[in-house]
Amino acid sequence: MIFNSICSSADALPLVSVIIPIYDGAADLPDLLTCLRQQTYPNERVEYLLVDNNSTDRTAEIVQRFISDSALSNFCYLRETEIQSAYAARNTGLRAARGEIFVFTDADCRPQSDWLMHLLQPFSEPSVGIVAGEVVALPGQTLLERYADRQATLSQTHTLAHPFLPYGQTANLAVRRSTLEQVGLFRPHLTTGGDADLCWRILQQGRWRIQFAEQAIVRHRHRATLAELRSQWRRYGCSNRYLHQLHGVSLMKELTWRDWIYRWSRWLLKEMPVTVIKVNHSGTGLLGWIDAMVETPLNLLCQQARAQGQRQARLPDAAREIVWFSWPEPLAPMAAQLSPPRDQV
Numbered sequence: 001m002i003f004n005s006i007c008s009s010a011d012a013l014p015l016v017s018v019i020i021p022i023y024d025g026a027a028d029l030p031d032l033l034t035c036l037r038q039q040t041y042p043n044e045r046v047e048y049l050l051v052d053n054n055s056t057d058r059t060a061e062i063v064q065r066f067i068s069d070s071a072l073s074n075f076c077y078l079r080e081t082e083i084q085s086a087y088a089a090r091n092t093g094l095r096a097a098r099g100e101i102f103v104f105t106d107a108d109c110r111p112q113s114d115w116l117m118h119l120l121q122p123f124s125e126p127s128v129g130i131v132a133g134e135v136v137a138l139p140g141q142t143l144l145e146r147y148a149d150r151q152a153t154l155s156q157t158h159t160l161a162h163p164f165l166p167y168g169q170t171a172n173l174a175v176r177r178s179t180l181e182q183v184g185l186f187r188p189h190l191t192t193g194g195d196a197d198l199c200w201r202i203l204q205q206g207r208w209r210i211q212f213a214e215q216a217i218v219r220h221r222h223r224a225t226l227a228e229l230r231s232q233w234r235r236y237g238c239s240n241r242y243l244h245q246l247h248g249v250s251l252m253k254e255l256t257w258r259d260w261i262y263r264w265s266r267w268l269l270k271e272m273p274v275t276v277i278k279v280n281h282s283g284t285g286l287l288g289w290i291d292a293m294v295e296t297p298l299n300l301l302c303q304q305a306r307a308q309g310q311r312q313a314r315l316p317d318a319a320r321e322i323v324w325f326s327w328p329e330p331l332a333p334m335a336a337q338l339s340p341p342r343d344q345v
Contacts, residue, residue, distance in 0.1 A: 014120065016046040017099030021080075021089035025107035026057040032107055033066050036075075041116035043074050049096055051078045053089040087186035087194040090170070091323060094185055100177055104170040110138060110219040111172075119174050119216035129179040129208025130199055132156045132168025133216030140222050144229055146291055147298050148222040156212065159196070164249040166210050167199035172218040179208055184322040191319075193239035197246055201322075229298075230305040237309025245315040254307045260300070267296040 018036070022029070036048050050063050063077045080092040086106075094102060101123060105111060119133045135154040140146060152158070160166040173195065183201040186194045202208050223229045243249050255263070275292045 013042060013045045014100045014123065015098065016041065016101050016103055016116065016120065017093070017097035018046060018048045018103045018105065018116070019051065019090050019093035019097060020049070020105055020107060021051050021053050021086040021093070022055060022059050022063075022107045023053045023084075023086070023089075024055045024057045025059050026055075026062055028108045029059065029062045029066075031110055033063075035111045035113070035115075037070070037072075038113045039111070039116050040114050041120070043072075046116065047074045047076060047097070047099065049076050049078055049093040051080055051089040051093045053080050053086065054084055083188050085188055085191055086170075087190050088188035091185045091188050094180065095325065097177075101174055102177060102180070103174045104172075105218055106171050106220075108221055109135075109171050112217045112219070115172075115216050115218060119172070119213050122211040122213055123174070123176065125211070127207075127209050128211050129176050129202055130168060130210040131174045131213050131216070132160060132210065133172035133174075133213045133218060135169060135171050135218050135220050138219045138221045140224065142224045143290060143294065144226065144298070145222040145224055147294065148229075150291070150295075153222065154220050160210070160212055162196070164243075164247065165200050165203050167196040167203075168210065170195040171220055172216065173199075175202065176208075179205075181325060182207075184324050187319055187322055189316060189318040189321060190242065191238070192235045193242040193246075196239070196243055200247055226301075230301065233302040233305035234309035237306035237311070238313035240306070240310045241313035242315045242319065246320070252306060252310055254311070255303060263296065263300060271296055 020032070025032075039046070052059050052063070060077070060079075063075075066072075067075045067077060076096070078092055078096055080089040082088070090104060101120060103116065103119060115133065119131055122128045122131045134156055137145070137149045137154060140149060148154070154169075154171070156168055156172065159169055175198075179202045182205060183198075186198055190197065199210065203210060223232050237252070240249075240252050244251050272293065
């Protein structure tokens with residue numbers, strides 16, 4: 001057992017609240033719910049809070065039927081209807097949560113069965129306030145999915161190496177309750193960058209540190225179309241701008257027109273001929289040749305989309321707001337709180 005150094009029984013494991021924001025997640029929910037049911041972490045020590053953020057599809061029907069048919073007392077359906085933001089939805093889950101540790105993932109993620117056990121192990125160290133698990137790609141067949149997989153676009157190793165401060169993405173993140181009691185919850189009006197903002201506020205306290213749980217794996221689907229890929233990288237650019245305005249981090253340097261001419265010329269005159277020779281010698285076939293040929297153009301497309309997002313984004317005044325825990329009555333035991341309030345279903 002992973003926690004055998006600090007726990008002698010399931011009752012000694014920490015109470016955990018897994019919080020998942022959902023917007024139009026009907027297509028993803030069956031696989032997600034299956035993954036959650038297969039967790040090896042004891043059911044009596046974990047609650048799953050599924051927060052519907054104004055979905056227009058069959059999300060509510062699927063989640064409520066799953067809970068009813070499965071008779072699972074540790075699954076709870078909640079709704080966030082006032083603010084259209086995954087961070088606002090996560091805050092709704094946080095306010096209903098009864099765990100000692102809060103865990104975040106997303107509806108389009110697929111946690112491995114031992115995910116929670118590995119993700120929570122580092123909290124045996126009292127100084128650890130944040131744990132980031134790894135995010136790897138679901139199997140993909142399209143050119144763009146293969147490109148993103150080669151780039152390890154989703155890996156937490158990128159965010160944990162951020163030059164300002166490390167942070168973890170909410171696709172696979174865990175934090176102690178006490179950290180949020182000190183720094184507040186997510187900024188509910190942020191639309192991107194809220195995971196970095198929250199982690200940095202915790203780390204700037206000076207009391208806590210972040211740790212990487214590489215074996216705590218969540219699988220995530222890569223973008224399969226150019227429009228989705230551009231949107232993803234524009235959002236990264238918006239995040240750059242927002243975090244610059246909130247924390248003073250450096251903005252990404254944009255390429256000049258000379259840079260663009262140089263990069264395209266190098267690709268056409270040097271990289272393409274070298275690639276042809278390498279692929280012919282390696283025998284990787286047509287797919288390998290295509291993948292190698294599009295590497296630089298796709299890199300430049302992502303850079304352009306990120307620069308566009310960074311250039312155009314402006315942080316709304318409302319997005320500076322930090323909200324806090326507020327309970328109208330003393331905390332009740334977690335098991336007694338697994339059903340949502342009447343006005344939240």
